[in-house]
Amino acid sequence: MTQKQIEDVLRSVMHPVKEADIVTLGMVEDIKIEEGKIRFKLVFPSPDALSGSIKQSCEAAIKNAFPSENLKVSILELVRERKIAKKAHLELGQEALVNVGHIIAVASGKGGVGKSTVAVNLAIALAREGFRVGLADADVYGPSVPKMTATEGAQPVIEDEGGKEMIVPIEKYGVKWMSIGYFAEAGQPLIWRGPMASNALKQMVLQVKWGELDFLLIDLPPGTGDIHISIVHDIPLSGAIVVSTPQAVALADVEKGVNMFRNKDINKPILGFVENMAWFTPEELPENKYYIFGKDGCKAMSEKFDIPVLAQIPIVQSIRESGDNGSPVALTDRADSHAFRKLARKIIDMHA
């Protein structure tokens, strides 16, 4: 019997509310195997009413997997709150954010650069580090959270809260998701424009029952138009991440994005760039890097604007496939997920 086997068995134990297994949620630590005895820690990010039943499910799963071994299972339950202090100053209409720690916009000058891929994988990676995370998909023109998380068709419940209608987010993979896509007929393109778009987009953030969160990410629509300025102005962002490919065209738009956040009426800090599709490495030639969209494009921007490059993410087939099939790569421990884990740890360090 190995640690890995035990871990695999524990992957069958789901957290009933968070809709992910306890290993994926990062709740299992320090598995030890001694003669006839298995010990591990079950770590909860906050006090959890379901802890007793989850513990029982763990015991049952292990005994089931190794019926002949007459095993003793000893589980140490821990609550390790990793709550991040809140800083934002709230205005009228922002009550939904009262228990939200840091609000980070994920922006790009241009569509198709992987903004949603970065936002969704970062959300999952932050949750796996033990934080409470939400993601508002405010891309009115192309919401992609439902597909990327396989929650298409989910219909969020609307609750009345003191006369105000509030939308309950969808929980899955340890993250609370909200998307404008949950309110559109499947397959129908969203072509809202002007004030309607900007209102819908703000509702995805301000009219949602987020509850207590350490991080709320906002997947902004690509571009730097009036809608962006309006949302960036009206939501108490703690900062922004700008996603780009190294390609020059994308970078011209990046410059506009930087100027938008640094505009004197907006003035929100840019935490850094994420350079996506930074290179391609074929599986059969793992030492080779091909810079399909150019090399170190974000580095030049970084020097010009004095903004750090937080991550360089290669083009990897499994990143696309896992996004397309609703089970993002950040849920796994595969090598392709490491860039997102590193990015998450940088974001955590910046706010700790």
Ligand SMILES: Nc1ncnc2c1ncn2[C@@H]1O[C@H](COP(=O)(O)OP(=O)(O)O)[C@@H](O)[C@H]1O
């Ligand atoms: N690093 C990557 N490697 C491979 N495919 C990627 C990567 N990043 C994004 N993609 C793919 O590129 C397409 C566009 O990404 P998406 O995140 O939807 O972009 P955006 O939100 O900026 O429009 C998607 O099909 C996605 O799976």
Ligand SMILES: [Mg+2]
């Ligand atoms: Mg997108």
